[in-house]
Amino acid sequence: MQIRREYNWPIFAAPRIADMQYNVAQLLKEPMGSVRIFQVEAGQVEVLSPVKDIWGDVRMVRTHQGVLVNAELEVASVVTCSRCVDDCDRVSTLNIEEEFFPTIDLHTGRRMALVEEDEDALQIGEDHLLDLTEVIRQYAISDQPMKPLCRAECLGLCLECGVDLNRSGCACNEAPIDPRWGALAGLQDLRN
Ligand SMILES: [Zn+2]
Numbered sequence: 001m002q003i004r005r006e007y008n009w010p011i012f013a014a015p016r017i018a019d020m021q022y023n024v025a026q027l028l029k030e031p032m033g034s035v036r037i038f039q040v041e042a043g044q045v046e047v048l049s050p051v052k053d054i055w056g057d058v059r060m061v062r063t064h065q066g067v068l069v070n071a072e073l074e075v076a077s078v079v080t081c082s083r084c085v086d087d088c089d090r091v092s093t094l095n096i097e098e099e100f101f102p103t104i105d106l107h108t109g110r111r112m113a114l115v116e117e118d119e120d121a122l123q124i125g126e127d128h129l130l131d132l133t134e135v136i137r138q139y140a141i142s143d144q145p146m147k148p149l150c151r152a153e154c155l156g157l158c159l160e161c162g163v164d165l166n167r168s169g170c171a172c173n174e175a176p177i178d179p180r181w182g183a184l185a186g187l188q189d190l191r192n
Pocket residue numbers: 081082083084085086149150151154155156
């Protein structure tokens with residue numbers, strides 16, 4: 001499938017090999033402080049679940065030992081409503097700041113000692129590709145609320161029969177309540 005991509009390259013046009021992978025070979029050859037800025041357009045990159053789509057700006061700066069990524073990305077992801085267990089979309093802003101380190105010294109071709117010592121270090125592949133896909137997924141997951149809601153007024157599932165009360169009513173709570181006692185019944189519910 002041919003995916004059409006349009007990017008602005010305000011500084012340099014680093015070729016993009018695959019989705020959310022950036023070839024930083026040239027950037028790594030440049031002095032500290034060198035910058036690349038990429039724009040990610042909605043609907044143009046493939047992403048990992050639960051992320052459905054992303055758009056925003058990615059900024060990369062050559063650091064002493066690697067590449068610092070600062071990205072402000074809007075992320076649409078799928079969350080499961082904690083009341084009605086329906087899947088729904090949620091858009092949030094991720095502010096990503098991570099430093100990536102090369103595995104191969106561009107000048108000597110040798111493996112870098114730094115990333116061998118630190119297994120948790122984010123690595124730039126031997127092909128000089130800096131891959132943001134998994135980082136974005138991790139940020140998106142940790143950004144999800146503990147109890148997501150499809151909407152604030154979601155009615156949830158009936159605790160008795162399991163019916164989705166957003167879609168239909170059920171007979172479980174249909175015992176007629178004298179409006180004069182309604183408030184009292186509410187209090188009773190609170191105590192139970
Ligand atoms: Zn819901």
